[in-house]
Amino acid sequence: MKVYFTFDSRPDLQKQLTEQFPEVEFAFRKGIVDGDLETAEVIVTYGEDLTEEHIFKAHNLKWIFVASAGVEKMPKNAIAERNILVSNVRGIHKKPMTESILAHILAIKRVLPTIYTNQRNKVWDKRGGHPTELNGSTALIIGPGAIGGEIGRLLQAFEVYTIGCNRSGNPADYMNETYRIDDLVEHLPKADIVISVLPSTDETEHLIGYEHFQVMRDNALFMNFGRGNLVETNVLIRALVEKQIGHAVLDVFEEEPLPLDSRLWDMDNVTISPHCSSHSSRYLERSLEIFIPSLKKYLGGDMDIENKMDILRGY
Template sequence: MRIYFTFEPRLELREPLVEEFPQVDFVFESSLSTEELQKADVLVTYGEDLNEDILQYATKLKWIFVASAGVEKMPAQAIADREILVSNVRGIHKTPMAESMLAHILAIKRALPWMYEQQKKSEWSKKGKQTELRDSTALILGPGAIGSEVGRLLQAFGVATIGCNRSGKEAPYMDVMVSFDKLLEALPKADIVISVLPKTTETTHLWNEEHFKVMKNNAIFMNFGRGNLVDEKVLIQAIKADEIGYAVLDVFEQEPLAANSPLWTLPNVIVSPHISSHSSRYVERSLNIFKPSLIKWLNGDIDLENIMDLSRGY
């Protein structure tokens, strides 16, 4: 059994893995090489280094473990045609991402960006527009592991939570649930809108001009799912028209965000370069999901954690 990592975990994480599975031949590299891929039975990757041309070299490959939640950059049809099992690390992002979202919300509510600007100018002023988070309402698009965790934290601050998904089916830490077709009815109640939706055909440009127009004009719009949710021209127009109060964006239609994009310089916009999930514990948590699945795999059990349906994108 040969397992090929296209990234190198820290030594203190790598050594216990090798010791725990002496029957496995592990290969750790900092990038993907076709030579090693030809020998691999299992591939461990972040998912961005694999394409259809490269996949043809993976003649022995039976399982791909993706140390990421999204697979939109992977050759889904080619992998499905080869009947290669794919699993991922769904769930490990909830702590750093929920903390990132809460940090941005509190920063805006308590006028921290304004304070930082005052400090740069050495100006003593008490004119910052500070508001409270308590008694706000947050609408969370995609209340899965990440959305439910941010819902839990927001409820602890006295925030009412509305979850929104395709079916309207109940989700943890949501006071109310609505389906996508009821979204326009729920939006006027929201002080904060947070999207953690995956990239699928259904979510592409799900959000449009009408959604911005029914929002409170002081609401915070946050996209931490995928950039396909909204056409950036529509988003920019909504910001310029003062249809929302703030936009906090961790994902974009094209990444990296072009240097000439108006989003860099528009007031009341925070650009986060797709780093909300970053954490010093990221690989540690990934391996905590990989190891139990590897034990199953070695015992001939393919009922692994977080098996993905590539046709649906998650």
């Protein structure tokens, strides 16, 4: 059986796989190679390089392991038609993403950008920037799953009151309260910090509209770390120009890379992060912690592997 990685990985991780699974033929490439594509039974990908044509060429393909949480760029219909098993690494992003989100919150609350600017300009200003405290704030987390729960856990250590909004309204880990996303407008006015970690699905596209920003506090911090199509760019810009909210921290955008002529680059109430909040030197290690047990199950004929997905639903 052949397992084809469409991206290169660290030699030590390759060695770990080949030694642990001597019965498996592994191919580690940088990109799509037709010969490997046509013979692989399992493909490991970041989810952005496979096309419908590739799926048709992959005659032996039975399982796609996506080393990412999002599958919105994959040829979903072609995969579903072939009934190809798909799983991902949902959950591994929670540590680095939570650290990134917390870092941004603390940086803004404790005016670190101002401190860094003053240092470069050799300015000694003890009163500059008007720092505030995270302690005692209220955070509303849209999508309190694995990542959202970890965000809630650490925020509660700062004595932040956490409100979760999910599809069901059922209680979620590390949320003081949980409500349905359909009732989001009712609960947004309670929040000092609004954090979205939602995936991209048909239901979440443009879920946040202008009316949502209108009911947020005018000093609220809005953070989008899920997918950029949660809100239309022009709607977000309008809300920021009109000061409907205090600041936005954006790790994801409708168009990536963010175009050079985007107004977002020049706005003083926006922090731009280039879709890097989940990056970590340990990313592939954590991916293999999910892939290896799943591969053991697969080789034994057990299809009940971790993070199995409905490719058409996107999760």
